[in-house]
Amino acid sequence: MKKSYYGDFGGAFVPETAMFALIELEHAFKTIAFTKEFKKELKSLLKDYVGRKSPLYKAENLSLYYGHEIYLKREDLNHTGSHKINNALSQALLAKKMGKKKIIAETGAGQHGLATATAAALLGLECEVFMGATDAQRQALNVQKIKLLGAKVREIHTGLKTLKEATTTAIQAWINEIEKSFYIIGSVVGPYPYPQIVAHFQSVIGKECKKQLQKLGKKADYVIACVGGGSNAIGIFQGFLKDKHTKLIGIEAAGLGTDTPYHAATLTKGRDGIIHGMKTKVLQDEFGNILPVHSISAGLDYPGVGPVHAYLQKLKRVKYYAISDDECISALKLLCQKEGIIPAVESAHALAYLEKLCLNLKKKSVIVVNVSGRGDKDMHTILGYKKGKIYG
Template sequence: MINIPQNLQAYFGNFGGQYVPENAIAALNEVEAEYLKAQADPTFQDTLNALLKNYVGRPSPLYYAENLSNLYGHDIYLKREDLNHTGAHKINNSLGQALLAKRMGKKKIIAETGAGQHGVATATAAALLGLECDIYMGAEDMERQKLNVFRMELLGARVVAIHDGLKTLVEATTAAIASWLKEIDNVFYVIGSAVGPHPYPSIVKEFQSVIGKECHEQLSSLGKHADHIIACVGGGSNAIGIFSAFLNDESTHLYGVEAAGEGLDTNRHAATLTLGKEGIIHGMKTYVLQEENGEISPVYSISAGLDYPGVGPEHAHLFKTGRVSYAAITDKEALEALVHTSRQEGIIPAIESAHALAYLPKLCAALPSTPKQTIVVNVSGRGDKDMHTVFSALKETIEI
């Protein structure tokens, strides 16, 4: 594999790059060139914005969570990405990349998925735009997310089961990249998170930045300033999307929450920034959970969308520079937050989003009671897809 260090736009500090086979460089350069043209093309932008408004249902609400606010003594707002068409933030990016693929004349798109929300969003965009679609998914995740597998197939996508390794997101991503390299001239790879070789982390950030832009405008219209913003982090697309509008405002504190699984003192977690070290994975330099010999570590989370052993390179940079604080939440804490939010606000979040919500009481406990702080939690997805997992995990502990 090679890397092209002279392209400074490929990096966030020391992280990013294009650690890919040489035959992928031309394809990546083609994607970048067409993306930059599309960004400057009013027709492309108008088409995307119209779809985001009339198809996705944007802007997503910034909801004042009165019950949580009364409980914690601060003003709590929830950015409701769970109300988007297909049920998560993923559709923002999938539509943008699918439009880009069509602009480039590609007839087929492929994607990886863990929790299934990116797969569903990509299959949705493919159906809308008349594109052939293959979705790569670990067999373990397919079992956990049977409903989303059916949704993808109903939308006309072919779901490819991956039985390698732990049969989860990392293996699905590896398989998707291998498939893309075999058909690189004819296929567009729709990467679902802010990961991978340049230009994908920047492309995904741009298409997800609509979350942060809306949030900033919505707060301003209320005469509010965000003191704290919380988002879950696997690869990190929803987090970098909402953080993007606030990165230059040092008075807004940003928190990324990753998966501690069964505990940081076990090998059953996916806390990449908490316990990982610098390395190469899926075409990028970033933080990676790895063994002493450099092999990628097996990872685990009850959340199929967070069990990834790497993280987006911009998150690696924000972690190393200290601009964003990162914490880890266990399965148990996430499930408790899911139940709590459901019963406090009548909102059932995705297990991924529940990790961010689980950090809320920890943050509030560390804040002085006055003055009141304005806290935004990005609810990146809704919990419909997780009901089988939640039921299995909680049937012995809560009244169903």
């Protein structure tokens, strides 16, 4: 693997004006993030501020329902309600050590924006969050939280007004004030070294989960996580990539169906291309134009995917499937009624795959699902859901 690539995927396709900032970031990451001082400070924050370790919960009722041992990695119980705080707090701490004064971030479901605004408030940094106007409307609660924390929210009204446009605008804003600003990317996407940095800071999920299973005397037969950009998925997968026994499954958003234009199933339907400074799988037409995407989930409606996921798919180490809006909502309601847990609609995509997986398993298996976030932010979407409704 070349330094900036995962096989054929990755790289840094950015304007020359941004290259020095990426080189500066790579140097800072390698010289600061692995020092005893940084690791000690971050570990303390993750424990006492975020609330790690997140529980590995055996869902007894769900296990009885499916006939297998179902465990939930409860990232929804982290401060701010998702896995996003792991990376946002870590990068914000790195930014402060670098002497940066301002944080820029993009967000779709609002969880990364909320986590970044939270970290910025804690560390005394200015913060500006870019969010598509469509996402801002359906994630209004998170918008209000972000503002309450002292951050500015910049709503984007171009294109589909969702995550792709927010990311594009955030990158442009960062380049315009690159010397004083630090761009915290929320997923394993973007130009090198961002995918590597985000994967490193999110690996805490998988490392914890592996140890928690070992304490129970268990080995995971399957680990399932939803995939948009793919940070929660790569976070938990990293604990099991070397375990040949464990099958890894990533779940994308099929929206209204992958046989329609209304989906965000990049690894299922995409082709090699360039988006947001990286070479990866991209949903595009025959001319290379980025296609519009759709999902009930604001966090999964992205036309690209992290290059590490494109690589793992090519290696056949991880299998990727797509779940529809309707299947997602059914699984979300099932978890609510069986376990008293309201998951984020992103996480519900992973939960929905249990129905298909367990139907075909011949022996009792240990299955871990990463519940990457909680559903407080999604109540308006859940309660207003109608089959066939277009959100993007």
